[in-house]
Amino acid sequence: MNNLRTVADVLEKSSRPLLCGHIMPDGDSLGSVLALGMGLQSVGKEVTIVSSDPLPDLYRFLPGIDEIVVGSVPDRKYDLLVVVDCSVPERLGSTITPTVDSGLPVVVIDHHVNDQPFGHHNYVRSSAAATGEIIMELLELLGVSINLDIAINLYTAIVTDTGSFRFENTTPETHSKAAELVKFGVPVSRLSNLIFGEQPLKSIRLLEAALNSLEVSDCGRIAWISIDRDKIDALGAEDQHIEGLISYPRKIKGVELAISFRELDKQKVKVSFRSKYTVDVNFLAKKFGGGGHVRASGCTIQGTLQEVKEVVLKEAQEIFRGC
Structure with missing residues (x-):
């Protein structure tokens, strides 16, 4: 170096x-x-x-x-x-x-x-x-x-x-x-x-869809949102309109790991990770070929939206034993 x-x-x-x-x-x-x-x-x-x-x-x-x-x-x-x-x-x-x-x-x-x-x-x-x-x-x-x-x-x-x-x-x-x-x-x-301080209407509509998909683990320490390709296309949205949506599950009290699943196509999903104080999401993202920062990372995974959610959430839950 x-x-x-x-x-x-x-x-x-x-x-x-x-x-x-x-x-x-x-x-x-x-x-x-x-x-x-x-x-x-x-x-x-x-x-x-x-x-x-x-x-x-x-x-x-x-x-x-x-x-x-x-x-x-x-x-x-x-x-x-x-x-x-x-x-x-x-x-x-x-x-x-x-x-x-x-x-x-x-x-x-x-x-x-x-x-x-x-x-x-x-x-x-x-x-x-x-x-x-x-x-x-x-x-x-x-x-x-x-x-x-x-x-x-x-x-x-x-x-x-x-x-x-x-x-x-x-x-x-x-x-x-x-x-x-x-x-x-x-x-x-x-x-x-x-x-x-300003967002286009498309971003607000996507936020509505993302929050409607919001799920929280039984232990309350993991929260995630999912945005499918059909919804993105229907709104005419682009990457810029999706940026920042992951901050909403991260804001939930008690949540330590927030995850966003964005369908790029029917066999590819963009996954973003954010954490607050303890979880090294760079380590988590690297398991799927991605990376980034300790508190903010991401990866792209081949598979359907449901398949990717299952494999990622399984790994995420391993971080919190008993979650």
């Missing part, structure tokens, strides 16, 4: 870097990759940013987001691939994977737990609340002067991955970095409302 200074040195030597985040982009992924892209442009780099998946409407306010190329990699000469907020190639999507396999040098910058990131140069720090924290430090090493646009992107990265500073991953350093960004004029109240 490299140190951050080594990563900065690699970036300084690059002239035409290609930047990307993970599939189903969230606030940390987008905010981090945009902030890094702007920073590299400010020191003379010819930067291209790509995304395998469509960009959520929720984050359309982010400065520079319209510069992200969606669904393809422009036919240009690149000298470096920089992967942000992702350290497993399976999370890059079909747009980026051929570039990884092309022999181009790869830099990975992430905060998700992973013992074997795939880059030639890797910096993974799981103690960081958000990849945005790491990018902020990296920009300083690169001699980048943070402006308002970069600050908005970094603040969004941090505030989304900490649940507006409510999650256990929030540290004194997190608050300190956020405070530094606010000094650049970040409109905290406006951003908070854009990210957490």
Whole structure:
């Protein structure tokens, strides 16, 4: 594993870097990759940013987001691939994977737990609340002067991955970095409302369906919701409308493990795990080929919705003996 200074040195030597985040982009992924892209442009780099998946409407306010190329990699000469907020190639999507396999040098910058990131140069720090924290430090090493646009992107990265500073991953350093960004004029109240205070009607309809599916284990320590493909399609909903639904079973008093089952198709289910204080859901997700953080992880499992629920809940109940 490299140190951050080594990563900065690699970036300084690059002239035409290609930047990307993970599939189903969230606030940390987008905010981090945009902030890094702007920073590299400010020191003379010819930067291209790509995304395998469509960009959520929720984050359309982010400065520079319209510069992200969606669904393809422009036919240009690149000298470096920089992967942000992702350290497993399976999370890059079909747009980026051929570039990884092309022999181009790869830099990975992430905060998700992973013992074997795939880059030639890797910096993974799981103690960081958000990849945005790491990018902020990296920009300083690169001699980048943070402006308002970069600050908005970094603040969004941090505030989304900490649940507006409510999650256990929030540290004194997190608050300190956020405070530094606010000094650049970040409109905290406006951003908070854009990210957490408004939802499209589709999201509310999906919430209704999710809560109607809510189940709680006999011991009251596990709660789960299920969303089938037909309901998602009927509402014309997308990934962005489903994000955050798992927080509702997690809020139930006494619940220590919340699970969301989302049917991707009739033979594939996306499973998300969240815990409060004691359960290592990264360990649980790894049993099914997934991963993430100690308190927030996920995986994708082949099988019908009912089959996946049965196998996952069996493993979950093993955590709480007698549950």
